[in-house]
Amino acid sequence: MNTEYLVKKWLENNLTPAEQEAFDALEDAALYKEIAEEAQRFKVTDKQRVISFDRLNQRLETKKDPRTSWTGIITRIAAILVLGGLSYLAWVSFSTTTISTVVAENRTITLPDESIAHLNQNSQLSFRSYNWEEERALTFEGEAFFEVKKGKQFDVQTAQGTVSVLGTKFNVIASENTFEVTCFEGLVRVIHQKDTVQLPAGKQFKSLAGSTGTQRVATAEPYWLKNRSVFKNAPLAEVLNALEQQFEVKIEYDADQDLYFTGAFTHDTLEKALTSITAPLPIAYTIIDSTKVIISRTDE
Structure with missing residues (x-):
């Protein structure tokens, strides 16, 4: 059936049962009913007049305006989310x-x-x-x-x-x-x-x-891929620095000691590493606690 025909008869409250069923099936039927209810609610004259078909269509277009309808609002939100997602992807792509x-x-x-x-x-x-x-x-x-x-x-x-x-x-x-x-x-x-x-x-x-x-x-x-640190004729300062970094410990020693180390230490435990370093040299170690070690000469 023609939409305009159905809407005009609906406004006149003159639909047959078959026409009412066809009207209810219209895509904009719910909006027509909402607009008509609003028109009656805000009427200020004494006489109750049915909204005209032209006025109804005018309001329908306003309702369907994407700037004011829920559909439009949802569309705008979706657009914002898409732009936000693209911005995030761009940020991820260009970030370090x-x-x-x-x-x-x-x-x-x-x-x-x-x-x-x-x-x-x-x-x-x-x-x-x-x-x-x-x-x-x-x-x-x-x-x-x-x-x-x-x-x-x-x-x-x-x-x-x-x-x-x-x-x-x-x-x-x-x-x-x-x-x-x-x-x-x-x-x-x-x-x-x-x-x-x-x-x-x-x-x-x-x-x-x-x-x-x-x-x-x-x-x-x-x-180091095999959990070992190896040195060849390396200054003691270099060896102890590597040990400090490996075990996160502070080592106190005489920085003027003219000693060189050839050998290796494993990364298993601090005590094993200290033993490997001090055994071939005239030095000894004392572990104060888990964060501090003192190295001293043994030939003085």
Whole structure:
């Protein structure tokens, strides 16, 4: 049946049962009834007049205006949520991902190109994934072993220098006093202050206390991956600093001691590590508590 015909007869309260059923099935039937009720409720004349068809249609259009109807409000809310979601996705895409480890914690991270970073304790790396294919670069502090997929240049940027590779395996230590890069596979370029050094597999670059140099290494991967710290003719200060970081303990000793250590300590317990370090040297240790150790000379 014609909608206008049904509405006019409904306004005149003159619908047959079949026409009433057809009217109730109209998409806007509920709105027609609501508008008519509102018109009667706000009428101020003495005579009760039925709202005209034209007036009804006019109000219907207002009701259906997306700026005022519930449908419009819901639509606007949905739009806001969609825009909010897009903004969040944009923020996530362009934001920096930062991953950290604490004392005695190691983590393995898969980067956007499936390169892998094994983080040693007390380390942190940050990168942006949205343009990773164009610029493979991350900032780093601490110690990590990288297994880099072949591709564009891969940069590890530290406060002490930058390590650049195309695809290789290498280890980086970047702390306040130490900058050390060891190449285990491929070729690594190290930029440190004014120096640029090319490291092939089996070579190590090291800067400690203002002194820099390169040396050969005979291992296939970093010892810390096997829970060991290994040293070759290393100053005692360097060894004790590594022990402090590994066990989060403060060690008091005579910094002027001209002692060097060749050997290793495991990461199992503090006491085992101290025994490994002090046994071959003329020093002894005293554990005050879980946070403090005193190292003293035994040949004085």
